Amino acid sequence: MDSNEFGEFIKAIRDKILSRPAMAEKTGLHVNTIKGYEQDGRLPDVDYLAQLAIETGYSFADLLNKRLLAGKLGKVAEDQHLMVMEKRECYKFSVSTVSTTFKLPLLGSDSYLLVDNRLLPADIELKQLALHKEDDPLQYVVVNCSDKNIQDGLTFVVDYGIGPVTRAIQFGIAGAVILVSDSKKIPPLTVQEAQRDQINVVGKVICRITYS
Template sequence: MIKVGLRMNKESFCTWIKEIREEKISRKDMASKYPWHENTIKAYEKDRLPELDYLYALSVVTNFSFRELVRQRLKTGLSDLQFPKIEKNHLLNNIDQVLQFDNQSDRFSYLNNQGEKGALEFAEVKSQAEIYQSFPSLKVEDDAMEPTIKKGALCTVDHKDTKLSPGAIYGFSYGTGKSEASLSILRRVQSSLKGAIILVTDNPTYPAQELSEELKKEITVIGRIKSVTNTL
């Protein structure tokens, strides 16, 4: 699976949406279900950037995040165009902000017009939105936390919280650097009676692990999971 987070070129984006589609439906069935010919879908999955309506249909049939499909399509398309770098970077850097707040603007407008109580709630909600916007979105690549967090889910991660508080879920990666592309490992933190840190999963096929000194050398704490958007 193509890792999301690093900017994709046209070919890698097309391969990415092909992999998303293949997990749920064949190309033939997609073409029979919706008004796109098999050859058109094949082109979308090779080297032609798809239209917005196709991405919407792809989101519906696969239950993959429409916001993430649009986000990556915009970044790929803008990166592929030739125009001044300053203007290009301005557009690219504002994609996340536009997509983050558009789906909350109606609620903000409503709360902000409900008197003192509404204004207070508006301020609280907007503050939380701004906080969560600052957290990077990472994609879950394994099924260790199913059924709570499904493979393919999008998580926001607080990189500043790496203290491993019992009861919380954290992202880990192998190596020394923080991954900006995916979560290699998700684990729930527990504490033993002797005070040792135990890393557990919600999927019973994965064994619990004590965070030994040897294991600490092999993994890096990416941060605490703050929110999850599961695929269905």
């Protein structure tokens, strides 16, 4: 997708919801500026894309990714896995005023840690949950060990030969999976489709808990 195609794309999204003058009023931009975005190959800034997402309900992350790929750094952004993820998943947590502790197993050991029930999801069986220790000695992630179906944009504990680690999942081209660490010191790892069976998925990360 080049800049002209991106312009046609955002025009089609806007046209379904509101007119160009109405969008100009919402954004404080001149109608000719928006026309330039949509017809003249001029790429919009982030603020305009944010307003477009708000007005139309379209995914801001997808707009931002397409805008990035249509620009001069599109190839670099794709090669460096700079795409933005916006996939979210919600769980219900206990709102009980009664604090009860549960023993959750610590992955890779015979140890358990006590966790307040109010920190744990209320809609997942506790026997499916475990803790995984992060690099920070006081931080752990809660893992749903029954959910091993990796999904784009979500975070899992996986083992690809170096022991269990926490990684965000991105789906690449041709069936590749990109494993992304929270640490900028650890580069993303791309696993091609033919090697995907080498990824042992321990479970989906539900939340993080920090002990003090």
